[in-house]
Amino acid sequence: MPAQSFSFKNPISLVAGSFGDSQTIASETPDSLRQQCDIAEIRLDLIFPEFEAKGSNLWKHLHPFPLLFTARCHSEGSPFDFNTGERAEMLKAAIADAALIDIEAKNASSMTSVISAANAAGVPWIASYHDFDQLPSRQKLETHAEIAREAGAAAFKCAAKLRTMDDLTALAHFQISEHSIPVATMGMGVLAPVSRLLCAQAGSVLNYGYVGKTETAPGQWSAKQLRDCIHSLHPFH
Ligand SMILES: O=C1C[C@@](O)(C(=O)O)C[C@@H](O)[C@@H]1O
Numbered sequence: 001m002p003a004q005s006f007s008f009k010n011p012i013s014l015v016a017g018s019f020g021d022s023q024t025i026a027s028e029t030p031d032s033l034r035q036q037c038d039i040a041e042i043r044l045d046l047i048f049p050e051f052e053a054k055g056s057n058l059w060k061h062l063h064p065f066p067l068l069f070t071a072r073c074h075s076e077g078s079p080f081d082f083n084t085g086e087r088a089e090m091l092k093a094a095i096a097d098a099a100l101i102d103i104e105a106k107n108a109s110s111m112t113s114v115i116s117a118a119n120a121a122g123v124p125w126i127a128s129y130h131d132f133d134q135l136p137s138r139q140k141l142e143t144h145a146e147i148a149r150e151a152g153a154a155a156f157k158c159a160a161k162l163r164t165m166d167d168l169t170a171l172a173h174f175q176i177s178e179h180s181i182p183v184a185t186m187g188m189g190v191l192a193p194v195s196r197l198l199c200a201q202a203g204s205v206l207n208y209g210y211v212g213k214t215e216t217a218p219g220q221w222s223a224k225q226l227r228d229c230i231h232s233l234h235p236f237h
Contacts, residue, residue: 002098002099002121002122002123003063003064003067003096003097003098003099004063004064004065004066004067004098004099005099005122006039006066006099006100006123006124007124007154008124008154008155008182008205008206013200013203013204013205013206013207013230014038014039014205014206014207015036015037015038015039015206015207015208015209015223015226015227015230016037016038016039016040016041016068016206016207016208016209016223017033017036017037017039017040017041017209017210017211017223017224018040018041018043018208018209018210018211018216018217018220018223019040019041019042019043019046019047019210019211019212019214019216020043020046020210020212020214020215020216021046021047021212021214022047022050022051022058023212024211024212024213024214025042025047025058025059025062026058026061027212028040028062028211028212029061029062030062030063030064030065033062033065033211034065035224036209036211036222036223036224036227037209037211037223037224037227038066038227039065039066039067039068039099039100039206040062040065040066040067040068040211041067041068041069041070041102041208041216042058042059042067042068042069042070042094043070043071043072043078043216044069044070044071044087044090044091044094045070045071045072045073045078045080045082045087045090046072046078046079046080046216048080048082048090051090055093056093056094056096056097059097060097063097066099066100067094067097067098067099067100068098068099068100068101068102068126069090069091069094069095069097069098069100069101069102070101070102070128071086071087071088071090071091072087072102072104073087073104073107076104076128076129076130077130077132077159077217084107084110084111087111088111088113088114091103091111091114091118092113092114092117095114095117095118095121095123096121098118098121098123099123100123100124100125100126100154101114101118101123101124101125101126102125102126102128102157103115103125103126103127103128103153104127104128104129104130105127105128105129105144105147105148105151105153105156106129106144106147108127108147108148108151108153109151115151115152119152124153124154124155125153125154126153126154126155126156126157126184126206127144127147127148127151127153127155127156127157128156128157128158128159129141129144129156129157129158129159130158130159130160131158131159131160131161132160132161132188132218133161134160134161134163134167135160135161135162135163135167135170135171135187136158136160138170138174141158141174142179144156144158145179145181145183148181149179149180149181153181154182155181155182155183155184155205155206156179156181156182156183156184157183157184157185157186157206158171158174158183158184158185158186159185159186159187159188159208159217160185160187160188161187161188161189161218162187162188162189162190162191162192162195163189165191167187167191168187168191168194168195168198171185171187171195171199172185172195172198172199172202175199175202175203175204176202176203176236182205183203183204183205184199184204184205184206184207185199185202185204186199186204186207186208186217187199187219188217188218188219189218189219190219191219192217192218192219192220193219193220193221196208196209196220196221196226197229197230197233200230200233201233201234201235201236202236203235207226207230208220208223208226209221209222209223209224209225209226209227210222210223211223
């Protein structure tokens with residue numbers, strides 16, 4: 001049995017509170033997290049020295065709050081350049097405490113050992129896709145959603161820089177279309193905040209904000225602000 005069970009079956013848009021530093025992880029509790037988000041993301045790539053020194057003691061005090069573990073690669077947003085093997089080891093070390101893990105869609109084929117370990121532990125995974133420069137074409141988004149679906153991900157997530165109002169509506173149109181897999185979308189940059197509300201209204205299953213003071217992507221709301229706003233929206237069908 002996984003440490004916490006998690007699924008995207010519920011149609012409600014959930015909020016992931018993302019930790020950008022280990023001091024914030026240390027200062028939060030399950031109760032304080034419950035006030036802000038539905039699941040908490042621990043970016044192992046951002047806290048690696050502390051993780052190496054303390055292992056799971058860094059987050060044990062947060063149980064039973066659901067935890068999402070991510071070890072992001074450099075090309076999809078990490079300031080650090082851990083190789084696939086290093087990131088696979090980080091994720092495997094966290095699976096016992098995970099409700100969900102994140103693997104980049106493009107790395108799914110080189111992370112099969114992590115996917116097998118997650119499957120064996122009953123922990124679902126989300127396939128992610130980031131573009132910090134622009135909104136990928138509709139064709140690229142569809143292709144990555146298909147990779148996610150075929151690799152057995154529980155959901156497909158895309159975070160992309162939005163440059164124009166057309167980008168904003170294109171992302172929302174992608175979100176609201178049927179993809180045979182739950183989808184989470186969000187913009188980055190100056191249109192990020194409004195995009196995160198619009199995409200949630202269009203059915204984004206997992207919506208990211210930051211916990212503490214450090215953003216983990218450009219333009220995030222705080223997780224609490226984001227969740228409060230999402231809760232006051234009506235789904236758009
Ligand atoms: O993939 C995501 C989404 C994100 O990039 C964002 O745009 O909020 C933040 C990352 O920490 C997370 O892993």
